[in-house]
Amino acid sequence: MPLQTLEDSPPELDKLWQTLEAVVDPEIPVLTIADLGLLRDAEIGADETVTVTITPTYSGCPAMNMIEQEIKRVLGEAGYGAVEVKTVLHPAWTTDWLSESGREKLRAYGIAPPAKGSTSKRALFGAEPEVTCPHCGSKETEQVSAFGSTACKALWRCRSCLEPFDYFKCI
Amino acid sequence: MTADTEKMTPEQQALFDYLLRLGDNAVVLSHRLGEWCGHAPVLEEDIALINVALDLLGQARSIMTYAGEVEGAGHDEDALVYRRDGFDYRNVLLVEQPNEENFAVAIVRQFLFDAWHYELQTALLQSSDARLAAIAAKSVKEVTYHLRHSSEWMVRLGDGTAESHGRVQEALDDLWRFSGELFEADAVEERMAAAGIGPHPQSLYAAWSETVDRVLAEATLSRPEDGWMQSGGRNGRHGEHLGFILAEMQFLQRAYPDARW
Numbered sequence: 001m002p003l004q005t006l007e008d009s010p011p012e013l014d015k016l017w018q019t020l021e022a023v024v025d026p027e028i029p030v031l032t033i034a035d036l037g038l039l040r041d042a043e044i045g046a047d048e049t050v051t052v053t054i055t056p057t058y059s060g061c062p063a064m065n066m067i068e069q070e071i072k073r074v075l076g077e078a079g080y081g082a083v084e085v086k087t088v089l090h091p092a093w094t095t096d097w098l099s100e101s102g103r104e105k106l107r108a109y110g111i112a113p114p115a116k117g118s119t120s121k122r123a124l125f126g127a128e129p130e131v132t133c134p135h136c137g138s139k140e141t142e143q144v145s146a147f148g149s150t151a152c153k154a155l156w157r158c159r160s161c162l163e164p165f166d167y168f169k170c171i
Numbered sequence: 172m173t174a175d176t177e178k179m180t181p182e183q184q185a186l187f188d189y190l191l192r193l194g195d196n197a198v199v200l201s202h203r204l205g206e207w208c209g210h211a212p213v214l215e216e217d218i219a220l221i222n223v224a225l226d227l228l229g230q231a232r233s234i235m236t237y238a239g240e241v242e243g244a245g246h247d248e249d250a251l252v253y254r255r256d257g258f259d260y261r262n263v264l265l266v267e268q269p270n271e272e273n274f275a276v277a278i279v280r281q282f283l284f285d286a287w288h289y290e291l292q293t294a295l296l297q298s299s300d301a302r303l304a305a306i307a308a309k310s311v312k313e314v315t316y317h318l319r320h321s322s323e324w325m326v327r328l329g330d331g332t333a334e335s336h337g338r339v340q341e342a343l344d345d346l347w348r349f350s351g352e353l354f355e356a357d358a359v360e361e362r363m364a365a366a367g368i369g370p371h372p373q374s375l376y377a378a379w380s381e382t383v384d385r386v387l388a389e390a391t392l393s394r395p396e397d398g399w400m401q402s403g404g405r406n407g408r409h410g411e412h413l414g415f416i417l418a419e420m421q422f423l424q425r426a427y428p429d430a431r432w
């Protein structure tokens with residue numbers, strides 16, 4: 001799902017997207033909503049109204065309300081007037097939308113990024129993905145629980161360095 | 172709410188009823204799972220059950236928001252969940268069954284539901300109703316994890332100790348009588364199936380049954396005989412348990428209407 005390409009877009013739209021770069025996920029503050037792929041669209045209407053479209057990671061993600069408020073705050077401080085935030089469910093968010101830089105930032109933050117291209121039904125009774133320990137780089141890891149501290153994470157542990165860690169699980 | 176709903180066409184009324192069934196299942200089961208917060212056998216499981224509860228609550232919110240729009244009487248998702256009486260609730264009886272502080276009961280209830288819910292959401296991906304299909308596309312990813320989790324526990328408990336095996340078999344024998352309602356057809360379900368909005372309930376049975384057989388075999392558990400099946404929840408005929416759930420869940424909005432965080 002490619003996002004807005006900045007090449008041919010008018011400068012005011014570039015500026016809007018750059019301003020939105022300041023909006024981070026409240027639960028994983030090293031990632032912007034653009035890194036996560038939650039930011040689906042941003043446009044400026046004829047009447048100068050800004051419409052920002054976002055999509056949730058999980059149906060019950062409690063961060064969505066905060067993200068909406070944060071978008072309005074950041075754009076308000078940047079001088080934008082009327083801001084409307086729309087939430088869409090379609091197409092459904094997938095971990096494959098996580099940007100390359102987002103994956104790197106996750107790893108540096110101590111969260112193992114999701115295995116790539118693993119969003120299929122394999123999650124059901126499928127083999128566990130190979131997950132690299134974000135602390136020591138070992139592949140000798142195991143899942144403790146498919147459910148973690150937030151809806152998007154699973155609990156894992158490393159058999160090499162014995163540290164527990166979060167895995168950003170695939171959906 | 173009866174007066175307001177008279178304005179809907181028969182098609183809208185059926186869709187509204189159908190959405191309430193979907194949404195109420197999710198809300199009531201979410202509440203039951205929420206009762207485990209701080210009480211689950213181990214910390215990881217406490218977290219897992221609450222994650223599942225949160226997914227279901229989120230799904231319910233998407234569905235109820237839509238239901239309120241279909242009804243067209245100005246009820247948002249909160250009004251539908253917190254201001255409806257028990258006889259207006261449309262959930263299946265299975266999801267309101269109490270935990271009885273017995274983890275085996277919670278897992279069996281969840282497994283029987285998840286195995287059905289997975290097939291339902293998969294079928295809803297093809298819904299002629301674009302909004303419902305979009306909600307399903309989101310939900311099915313979550314429900315896949317739910318089913319995997321409850322299936323693993325069925326196997327762990329069933330193929331565990333004599334104590335865990337006995338408790339999970341007993342819970343299965345006890346809750347089995349609520350499984351029939353999941354596949355019951357009535358006017359609402361028939362109308363949804365005819366319009367291509369939802370699957371015919373009986374069309375989900377074969378796949379559900381196969382999942383149940385596969386997991387029970389691995390769990391060394393016996394599938395109970397299909398005896399008399401208890402139903403009525405989807406038409407508002409509930410057991411005593413739902414009233415206690417609603418009393419707790421609706422207290423704040425009933426006592427302080429329109430209270431906000």
Ligand SMILES: [Zn+2]
Pocket residue numbers: 133134135136137138158159160161162163
């Ligand atoms: Zn390690």
